[in-house]
Amino acid sequence: DIQMTQSPSTLSASVGDRVTITCRASQSISSWLAWYQQKPGKAPKLLIYKASTLEIGVPSRFSGSGSGTEFTLTISSLQPDDFATYYCLQYNTYFKTFGQGTKLEIK
């Protein structure tokens, strides 16, 4: 199985900050990586797929980059609605795996 290591597990930041979350795959997954945002009691929401493609309707302050084994999600200027937990997902094969999650907290 492909393991996904996501960091940091918790991130404290302020409105307006630029933040970056990283996911590393245990083997190359090309660009088969997605990012999700989840708020308490809600389903995850797709933000980015194929490493850098923004899902329709997602604000442009979200961006993704990377390929192979290292990937990043960047939020250019944090908004109050962005405080949530973020997960990466590799889908290089049918047997998908998620990162452990990054909880983005208000500083």
Next chain:
Amino acid sequence: EVQLLESGGASVQPGGSLRVSCAASGFTFSSYGMSWVRQTLGKGLEWVSAISGTGSGTYYADSVKGRFTISRDNSKNTLYLQLSSLRVEDTAVYFCAKSVDPRYQFDSWGQGTLVTVSS
């Protein structure tokens, strides 16, 4: 608008069985792959199983292989997950999720249904 509505979650004893369902609307159900993803309370997300649009292809995580069965009824726009030989560690919120193909990312999710396995 895509809607996915899970149901059937319950509290069961270890070794027991349960079937959870996901009613879909707002898209051509038979044209999309569907999956089940679970989330343990306070923990992360785990992909459980996937099925192709026709139902001919099914895929399982090692942790549930041989115990869970995914199926779909395209005439009813409904996805199912039969859970058998349940273990305490299967306790989780079970989400259904839609993708263009079971190979690809999930683009829509339901709100989840809670399965609790406890004696």
